[in-house]
Amino acid sequence: MTVPVDPSPALQEYAHPEKLVTTQWLADTLGSDELVVVESDEDVLLYETGHIPGAVKIDWHLDLNDPVTRDYVDGAGFAKLMDASGITRETTVVIYGDKSNWWAAYALWVFELFGHPDVRLLDGGRAAWQAEGREMTTSDDGRPAATSGYPHIEREDAPIRAYREDVLNFLGGQLVDVRSPQEFSGERTHMPDYPQEGTVRGGHIPTALSVPWGRAAAEDGRFKSREDLEAIYQGELGFETSAPVIAYCRIGERSSHTWFVLKYLLGFDSVRNYDGSWTEWGNAVRLPIAVGTEPGEVAAR
Amino acid sequence: MSDVLPEAFAEIADDFHALTGRDRLQLLLEFANGLPELPERYAEHPELLEPVPECQSPIFLATEVEGSGRDAIARLFFSAPPEAPTTRGFAAILAEALDGRTVGEVIDTPETVTGELGLAEVVSLLRLNGMAGMLARIKRQLREKAGL
Numbered sequence: 517m518t519v520p521v522d523p524s525p526a527l528q529e530y531a532h533p534e535k536l537v538t539t540q541w542l543a544d545t546l547g548s549d550e551l552v553v554v555e556s557d558e559d560v561l562l563y564e565t566g567h568i569p570g571a572v573k574i575d576w577h578l579d580l581n582d583p584v585t586r587d588y589v590d591g592a593g594f595a596k597l598m599d600a601s602g603i604t605r606e607t608t609v610v611i612y613g614d615k616s617n618w619w620a621a622y623a624l625w626v627f628e629l630f631g632h633p634d635v636r637l638l639d640g641g642r643a644a645w646q647a648e649g650r651e652m653t654t655s656d657d658g659r660p661a662a663t664s665g666y667p668h669i670e671r672e673d674a675p676i677r678a679y680r681e682d683v684l685n686f687l688g689g690q691l692v693d694v695r696s697p698q699e700f701s702g703e704r705t706h707m708p709d710y711p712q713e714g715t716v717r718g719g720h721i722p723t724a725l726s727v728p729w730g731r732a733a734a735e736d737g738r739f740k741s742r743e744d745l746e747a748i749y750q751g752e753l754g755f756e757t758s759a760p761v762i763a764y765c766r767i768g769e770r771s772s773h774t775w776f777v778l779k780y781l782l783g784f785d786s787v788r789n790y791d792g793s794w795t796e797w798g799n800a801v802r803l804p805i806a807v808g809t810e811p812g813e814v815a816a817r
Numbered sequence: 818m819s820d821v822l823p824e825a826f827a828e829i830a831d832d833f834h835a836l837t838g839r840d841r842l843q844l845l846l847e848f849a850n851g852l853p854e855l856p857e858r859y860a861e862h863p864e865l866l867e868p869v870p871e872c873q874s875p876i877f878l879a880t881e882v883e884g885s886g887r888d889a890i891a892r893l894f895f896s897a898p899p900e901a902p903t904t905r906g907f908a909a910i911l912a913e914a915l916d917g918r919t920v921g922e923v924i925d926t927p928e929t930v931t932g933e934l935g936l937a938e939v940v941s942l943l944r945l946n947g948m949a950g951m952l953a954r955i956k957r958q959l960r961e962k963a964g965l
Contacts, residue, residue: 559874560940561902564839564846577941614900 518550518634519608527639529742531783535776536639536739537610539648546570552603552660555642556623557614558769562642568612569651570658572601576619576769580626591668594630602660605633605667612638612645616733622772625789628676630669637776640738647736676775678762678788680796683721684803687814690761692753693720694729694774695794699766702807717798719807721764723814725753729770732777745782757784764790764797825914825922826930833935841939848913849906855896866896867958869950874901876908878951880958887921889963893955903940907948910934911955920963924956 522541527533537545545551546569553571555563563573574580579597582589589597603609609632613620617637627635638645646652673679678686693700702718720726731748734740749755761784763771768791779787790797797803806812822830833841859865859879866877876897883890893916895908915923931948959965 559901559903560944561842561846561849561906562900564842565899565902575941577943578939583942 518606519545519548522636530739530781531742532780535636535780537636538639539645539650542568542610542638542645543650547658548608550606551608551610552601553638554601554609554611554620554623555613556611556619557642558619559614562614564654566652566654568645569653569655570660571612572659574601574611574623576622576626580623588626588629588671591630591670594626594671595666595668598666599664600662602663603632603666604663607634609635610638611635612641614642616643616730616737616773617641618729618769618773621776622769625676625772625775629671629673631672640736643737675786676779676788678764678790680790680792680800680803682788683762683764683790683792683797686760686762687721687723689723690753690755690759691721691724692749692755692761692763692771692774693724693726694763694765694771695720695726696728697726697809699794700724700726701809702805717805719798719805720794720812721797722804722806722812724764724806725811726809727753727774729765729773732774739777739781742781745777749778749782755784757782760786760788762788762790764793766794767791768793822930822933823914823922823926825918825926826934829910829914830934838939841935845906845936845940846902848909849902852895852897852905852909853912855894859894859896863896866894867954869947869954874898874904874947876901876904876947876951878908878954880955880962882920882959882962885964887919887924887963887965889920891918891920891923891955891959892916895951903944904947907931907945907951911948911951915955920959920965923959924965926952926956928952 521534522537524538524541527536553568554574555567555571556574560575580588611620611624620637620641624635624637700720727748732740732745761778763774765771768789771789775787775789778784804815833844836844866879869876879894881892893912895912897905897908931945937945
């Protein structure tokens with residue numbers, strides 16, 4: 517790692533404290549040549565209203581997605597984005613964003629598909645930085661100059677990304693649905709004449725357990741303590757860190773947050789994010805669903 | 818391209834198309850910053866506003882008609898928080914284009930108009946669904962209120 521890890525005591529209880537930084541550490545480290553700060557938000561205009569000095573913006577829809585292949589960008593596309601953002605393979609990247617870091621966690625997950633060696637989240641994200649009255653700017657000053665030569669890395673999906681076939685073969689395993697309870701049960705509240713962007717069917721993947729993603733976040737947007745997180749995932753769900761987990765939501769963004777929690781804060785050995793999520797599963801032909809609040813059964817196949 | 822757009826949107830579309838990349842986003846931000854405040858009668862009665870779940874961020878809207886039928890005047894009101902500037906920008910575009918026009922003009926606005934403003938490249942098609950959702954709700958409310 518090029519930039520030393522944040523030694524803050526508050527982070528040391530987590531399984532991989534090197535994956536998080538505090539707002540104070542970031543404030544003290546801004547300006548380092550080895551560091552690039554990335555903002556990634558749900559709202560694509562938030563960065564323009566003001567951002568952490570020197571931060572660059574990476575947008576999931578526009579930068580990380582390939583709408584033609586309905587997939588993430590390839591190695592060449594990612595390299596081009598990294599070069600434009602002033603990020604080399606040696607750069608320490610700290611990502612932050614709105615909504616308790618949903619989209620920041622999503623961007624981090626994509627960085628990891630390309631095996632970027634050192635990428636971390638700002639605990640609490642944009643809201644925590646702002647709440648502490650820290651500097652925000654609309655200026656480009658301090659923004660890293662473009663670099664060149666980021667290697668074309670072939671994306672390695674298998675360790676952290678699940679496809680629908682993987683999920684189909686995983687039913688009955690440690691499968692967690694991080695959407696809202698209403699989405700899980702399949703209740704829908706849309707009215708006639710209202711366009712809906714959602715799916716044909718309401719419900720969840722059979723055998724999935726429901727833990728809305730937000731339960732892992734404290735009110736200030738930071739992650740909950742390890743003890744509180746263990747009470748949810750190991751306690752309530754009975755998940756074991758040695759067994760594999762798959763998390764999903766609607767399009768894979770909220771489940772990236774949970775993926776980060778399970779993998780880096782709680783140290784589960786194998787955690788995958790099913791980014792096809794309900795948008796794919798709920799619409800797919802010949803994929804079974806469960807409706808209601810119970811996890812449901814694995815159908816005989 | 819703009820000559821096929823309704824007059825209400827043509828000028829806005831021209832303004833966006835005259836800009837590229839980050840400047841186009843800046844213009845959307847200017848719209849967002851200029852979204853009119855809710856009048857008091859709505860600010861104090863949020864239950865009168867209709868939510869728009871197609872938008873990722875919370876936005877509420879209300880409509881009023883002055884008169885009846887297609888010639889009635891349509892009034893539009895929106896509420897969205899400052900941390901949702903994209904959604905505020907969409908609302909402000911609709912307000913500038915449609916507020917004060919006749920109900921007939923508003924309901925004749927083609928659904929495709931939201932895709933003609935040059936915004937897909939800078940905010941993504943998926944996010945534009947939110948703007949289409951607002952337009953659909955506005956049209957439905959106006960039809961009901963104008964007795965069409």
